[in-house]
Amino acid sequence: MISLQRVSKTYPKGVTALDDVSIEIEKGEFVFLVGPSGSGKSTALHLLLKEEEPTSGSIYVAGKNLAKLSSWSGVPKLRRNLGTVFQDFKLLQDKTVFENVSFALEVIGRQKHVIDQRVPEILDYVGLGGRLNNYPDELSGGEQQRVSIARACVNRPLVLLADEPTGNLDPNTSVDIMRLLDKVNKIGTTVVMATHDQAIVDAMRKRVIQLELGKVVRDQSRGVYA
């Protein structure tokens, strides 16, 4: 599903974020990307979304070589297959829960009947079936993150990329969010989650890829944080 082959990324100022990294992730896997700040976790996610280009090496997502995707059609298609969730939720404050999720379908040109069917369905799935008409500032942090997970999943992506999704949440809420991500993974979505939340990684016992100074220093199935 995801393949990084000898990927390096050096920024113009000479900072090396990734150094000759090779990673293979199969369809349906749940993978933690761990490591301290600046170890290259976020860069890896940016590269997968083709928000940045690698300095060398090649990246494949769902069989597509990212270097060969056109910005006019290839990149949008890639991103429709990649759901994204962030630490800061990235919700639109002037839109309701329903509108935040439907926005993601609307801007890729989905029909109204598809939107009207899928949006309540996915919000029900993440446990917000009763909050469709609330605004983000009326929700708790955990609920907001559920909205953003619903938005990421509503178009049924092959891969869910999560960048510190529990970074702003208390431990109990974090556990709930992890249960939800696990549930998303169980229905076949490949999940890649960057985090430095040790408790969560240890509790989940999933594959752990540890980065340090841009290199893979450990790749362990059913691993713990350190």
Next chain:
Amino acid sequence: MRRVEFYFRETAAGLRRNGIVAFAAMSTAFIALFLFGLALVIGRQLDLVVDAYTGNVEVAVYLTDPVRADNVARLQTKLQALPAVESVTFEDKDAAYARFVDLFRNQPSVVENADADAIPASLRVKLADTTLYAQVTEAMGCIEDEATGTIVCTEPGVREVQDHRALLDRLSVITRVLSWSVLGVALLMLGSAVALVANTLRMGMFARRKEIGIMRLVGATNWRIRVPFLIEGLVEALIGATFAIAALFLVKVFAIDQLRGEVAFLPLIRNSDVLSIAPLIVIAAILIAVTAGTFGMRRFLDV
């Protein structure tokens, strides 16, 4: 349908959000397009005046009444022989009157007061080399009498030779200077209109950078992101164009139509002339929007 509704809603929201900036862009577009149209109107008026004075020929040889066919034939041959002359056509009194009526068709009082018989027949001479117009006057033996200011021609049957060049030279210098300076100001204003429309687009994109970021992340195409802004620019420019066209009609009604009584001898532009300029103004408005879109969104929107 869903897509059209989406674009429409986004555009309306955009215009509401930057009300004042959008208004500045619209009014600049209006002034620019109005001046552009005004320059075209002045140009059109100049053409009408030139037509009226020359009837599209360079030199007219007016004939004395009654017109004698043998005189016409002789003069025609003589004129045709001149190196300056390209062609000579004879216009009889009926044809001359018909042209006069057509020229002043929307100033009926001029036509009513004219005596059909007073309009002379003429030989219309088209010049191969317009700088040599004096040859015709010379060949007809016409000399201006210094004392009385009247023109006396020695060639039998010729009443007067009218080469319009001297008059036209003066007339066209005045109107061309006027027309070009208005056009110059219009071009400057068109430049500002482009800058201001581009600026509203940028402000709109800045205000909505979070939405744009999400759109990109979920896989919206470049066009899907850009089109609402392009439409917003287009709407601003077209509103400006609508007001500009309306203002030109007001100028026509309140300035030019007031002249109709004063200068009965001049043919004046009509509504249809203003109307024929309208599409050019709309095209200019579209160009403003497209240029502004290209410049305004270039930096912002690479996926």
